[in-house]
Amino acid sequence: MQYTQLGQDYLAQGLIPEAEQEFQAAIAADSTSAAAHAGLAQVRERSGNADDARREATTSINLHPNVVAYLVLARIELQAKRMPESAAEVSKALQLEPGNTAAQGMRQALQAHGQSLP
Numbered sequence: 001m002q003y004t005q006l007g008q009d010y011l012a013q014g015l016i017p018e019a020e021q022e023f024q025a026a027i028a029a030d031s032t033s034a035a036a037h038a039g040l041a042q043v044r045e046r047s048g049n050a051d052d053a054r055r056e057a058t059t060s061i062n063l064h065p066n067v068v069a070y071l072v073l074a075r076i077e078l079q080a081k082r083m084p085e086s087a088a089e090v091s092k093a094l095q096l097e098p099g100n101t102a103a104q105g106m107r108q109a110l111q112a113h114g115q116s117l118p
Contacts, residue, residue: 003029007039011046019043034064041072050076067093067100074106083115091117 007022020043026036041056053072060069070093077086087110093103094117107117 004033004035004039007036007043011039011042016043016046032063034060034066034069037063038066038068038072041069045072045075050079065092065096067097067103070096071102071106078106078110083110083113084118086110087115087117 003022003026007019007026010016010019010022020040023036023040023043026033027040030036037056037060041053041060044050044053044056054076057069057072057076060066061073070089074086074089074093077083077089086106090103090106090110093100094107097103110117
């Protein structure tokens with residue numbers, strides 16, 4: 001969807017309010033868009049709102065499991081120092097996309113903290 005792509009582009013440029021606007025528009029157009037909810041989860045995460053980020057990521061995963069949402073959850077858990085929970089989310093992301101570099105980086109970060117993946 002066009003809004004979701006625009007949102008991702010804005011997010012990549014660090015334009016959080018613009019990204020949020022696009023993801024909200026995408027959800028208004030199609031409330032079942034897992035990508036739009038995952039994008040909004042990233043916006044909430046970057047804004048420091050872990051509860052809303054978790055809610056959006058969970059909604060996204062329930063609609064369609066995806067790496068972006070699992071990694072949002074993994075980073076939230078890591079920030080909260082819940083290593084096993086973070087590792088479980090990274091593991092789910094890698095099951096979907098074994099070659100995903102962001103997920104591999106999270107796995108390495110967890111391993112550096114002595115946490116192996118389930």
